[in-house]
Amino acid sequence: MRCRNGPGAFRFYGDFRLRYEWDLFDGRNSPFLPNFAALNAGNPFDLNNAAGTPPPLLDTTIDRERARIRARLGIDVMVTDDITAGLRLATGNTTNPVTTNQNLGTTLNKDTFLLDRAFIEYKPIENVALLFGRFASPWFSTDDVWDEDLNFDGVAARVTYPVTRRLNVFAAGGAFPIETSLFNFPDNSSNKQKSRDKWLYGAQAGLEVKPTTDTTFKVAAAFYDFDSIEGQLSSPCVALSAADQCSTDNSRPGFAQGGNTLFAIRDLVSTSTNPAVFQYYGLASPFRELNITTRLDLATYDPIHLMFEGDFVKNMAFHAARMRPSIR
Numbered sequence: 001m002r003c004r005n006g007p008g009a010f011r012f013y014g015d016f017r018l019r020y021e022w023d024l025f026d027g028r029n030s031p032f033l034p035n036f037a038a039l040n041a042g043n044p045f046d047l048n049n050a051a052g053t054p055p056p057l058l059d060t061t062i063d064r065e066r067a068r069i070r071a072r073l074g075i076d077v078m079v080t081d082d083i084t085a086g087l088r089l090a091t092g093n094t095t096n097p098v099t100t101n102q103n104l105g106t107t108l109n110k111d112t113f114l115l116d117r118a119f120i121e122y123k124p125i126e127n128v129a130l131l132f133g134r135f136a137s138p139w140f141s142t143d144d145v146w147d148e149d150l151n152f153d154g155v156a157a158r159v160t161y162p163v164t165r166r167l168n169v170f171a172a173g174g175a176f177p178i179e180t181s182l183f184n185f186p187d188n189s190s191n192k193q194k195s196r197d198k199w200l201y202g203a204q205a206g207l208e209v210k211p212t213t214d215t216t217f218k219v220a221a222a223f224y225d226f227d228s229i230e231g232q233l234s235s236p237c238v239a240l241s242a243a244d245q246c247s248t249d250n251s252r253p254g255f256a257q258g259g260n261t262l263f264a265i266r267d268l269v270s271t272s273t274n275p276a277v278f279q280y281y282g283l284a285s286p287f288r289e290l291n292i293t294t295r296l297d298l299a300t301y302d303p304i305h306l307m308f309e310g311d312f313v314k315n316m317a318f319h320a321a322r323m324r325p326s327i328r
Contacts (some may be wrong), residue, residue: 006078006081007078007079007080007081008077008078009077009078010075010076010077010078011075011076012073012074012075013073013074013075013076014071014072014073014074015070015071015072016069016070016071016072017069017070017071018067018068018069019067019068019069019101020065020066020067020068021065021066021067021068022063022064022065023059023063023064023065024063025059025060025061025062025063026061027061029060029061030060031057031060031061032054032057033057033058033060034055034056034057034058035055035056035057035058036256036260036262036281037255037256038056039055039056039279039280039281040252040253040254040256040280040281041095043242043243043278044239044242044266044278044279044280045242045278045279046242046276046277046278047277047278047279048274048275048276048277049276058258066103066104066105067103067104067105068101068102068103068104069091069101069102069104069111070090070091070092070100070101070102071090071091071102071113072088072089072090072091072100072116073088073089073090074086074087074088074089074116074117075087075088082122082123082124083120083121083122083123084120084121084123085119085120085121086117086118086119086120086121086135087115087117087118088115088116088117088118089113089114089115089116090113090114090116091111091112091113091114092112092114092116093112093114094114095255096255097149097150097151097255098147098149098150098257099147099149100116100149115134116134116151117133117134117135117136117151118133118134119131119132119133119134119135120132120133121135127159127160127161127162128157128158128159129157129158129159130155130156130157131155131156131157131158131174132155133153134151134152134153135151135152135156136151136152137150137151137152138152138156138157138158138172138174139172139202139204139222140170140172140204140206140218140220140222140293140295141222141291141293141311142293142309142311144311144313145224145289145291145293145311145313152174152176153176153177154174154175154176154177154200155174155175155176156172156173156174156175156176157172157173157174158170158171158172159171159172166209166210166211167207167208167209167210168207168208169205169206169207169208170205170206170207170208170220171203171204171205171206172202172203172204173202173203173204174201174202175199175200175201176199176200176201176202177197177198177199178198178199178200178226178229178254179197179198179253179254180195180197181195181196181197181250182250196228196232196250196251197228198226198227198228198229199226199227199228200224200225200226200227201224201225201227202222202223202224202225203222203223204220204221204222204223205220205221205222206218206219206220206221206293207219207220214298214299214300214302215296215297215298215299215300216295216296216297216299217294217295217296217297218293218294218295218297219292219293219294219295220292220293221290221291221292222289222290222291222292222293223288223289223290223291224287224288224289224291225287225288226286226287226288226289228251229253229283229286229287230251230282230283230284230285230286230287231248231251231252231253231262231263231265231281231282231283231284232248232251232265232282233248233263233265233267234246234247234248234249234265234266234267235247235248235267236267236269237266237267237268237269238268238269238271239266239268239276239278240271240276241276241278242278244278246265246266246267246268246280248265248266248282249265249266249280251265251282252265252280252281252282253282253283256283260283260284261283261284261285261323262281262282262283262284263281263282263284263323264279264280264281265279265280265281265282266278266279266280284323285315285317285318285319285323286317286318287315287317288315288316288317289313289314289315289316290313290314290316291311291312291313292311292312292313293309293310293311293312294309294310294311295307295308295309295310296308296309
């Protein structure tokens, strides 16, 4: 819904989705897949506990199903002719940034509604936009690299230039804080650690060609540099309880999905014949990704579109030989 034109104009928008979801597994899978996200989330788990309790494990063998909803409600306000402020609320949680789905079946409790976007968009000149705050992805991409529900914190710029009636070139770039170090780390020590903030720096350039009125071809190359995202091995550390902290505990990822290689980041010093093993895990590789994305959009049967996408991504910082000594 739009109201007025010019400064002071605003637009309300929203959507709702209901779905039933199945997660299917092969019963021949190994049942022992550690849940590293749970291991890293709170106090470390003693892998050598006297009771022999296994660490948190992911389900790999038993099919599960659930009903889910997604609700989003937003507003964009034109503050001036070249400044727009946006705000959007969405269902979801604060532990998974790549979904806004909410499970049904929580003993009839109310669901959460969270701040999904909050940004300022400034257009100093035509075809140039600067974004500040928390906003939608500025990249031309597929789900192979960036989930469609993912929003970005930080600052970004987008530029589009029409070369001809059928050819546009575009570019985007930005800097995004991924994790900010705890202000008072370690809590229980007078020997404080320096900040180890994690950042993403990205740049993309591409072109869009319209050879016919109902055909569009788009291609772009991007480079994403994740700064300090990888885990760091601590200095020799004595951890006799879950409350003890080691020097690189803050290098563990705040969020990581399956498929990543991790390693034990605590260099634990044994003080007994049967020591406790309170351990955390960090990403074994740095990430500097080269990404090339293409899309062919055929609108011959508009409003039905046939779309063909191709995506190539390579972690230029991955070196298997360098990782092997770190993997435990």
